[in-house]
Amino acid sequence: MRRQSAAVSLVLLALLAIVIAQASLVALLFVFSLVLTLRLGIEIGGGAMLMGSQLGYGQPQVTLFNAATVASAVFTGGCGAVAAARRFNRWRPDR
Amino acid sequence: MKGLLRLYPRSWRERYGREMEVLLEQMPGELGVGLDLVVGAAAAYAVVIRGNRILSAAGAYLHGVCVAVLLQAIAFVTFILYAQGSAASPAVAELGPIRFAVFTRPHLFGGLGALGSAVWTRTAAIEWLLGAAVLAMLIAALALVLASPRLLKSLR
Secondary structure, three states: OHHHHHHHHHHHHHHHHHHHHHHHHHHHHHHHHHHOOOEEEEEEOOEEEEEOOOOOOOOOEEEEOHHHHHHHHHHHHHHHHHHHHHHHHHOOOOO | OHHHHHHOOHHHHHHHHHHHHHHHHHOOOOHHHHHHHHHHHHHHHHHHHHOOHHHHHHHHHHHHHHHHHHHHHHHHHHHHHHHHHOOOOOEEEEEOOEEEEEEEOOOOOHHHHHHHHHHHHHHHHHHHHHHHHHHHHHHHHHHHHHHHHHHHHHOO
């Protein structure tokens, strides 16, 4: 039971790390779109959000579709999982 | 200054805490000493984390996630730079039938002839330079994140 709850906690913490990473990535992209004077649209599920000036009709626009959102989350989790598995398998106690 | 010793792992404090408190009482409370203590706490935690297989894997997971976020930010800025320099409008990032992103330019200067086109070219050049600066900054941040485990190891 203790082992199972530890495993569930580990999975939840891993998911939390992905959510925080995705939120910080969106914040980074928002800052970059401000610096580069772009309008940024991101599709999430059925909804979408548009970041940028309401009066910015003269600005170029970048739209990220659902595929990009899903691929981004999978890539983030995958990179973390590969790094963790590699370290777990190669771990040796310090001498 | 002694309060900064609380940043250190418990095992470290139990072993060296008293000695360090005595040492700190004899030292002036300067900013440099405080910074040394903070860096030392990070190095002490790195040692504790490296000594435990699960914690070490969890640290590697977070490191991998950070690298992934930076790589995606670099991909985003690279796509913008590519799209700004590309003649195709809209510029699309796609893999087979799957569309990831699209970059559309406004057609504000379309009717203004040569003057509008000159203004647009100049604005695009400035934005391209800004994008290149952001990309260089992101690559530097990625190099720093990739080197950070070795840097922390060298602090031991």
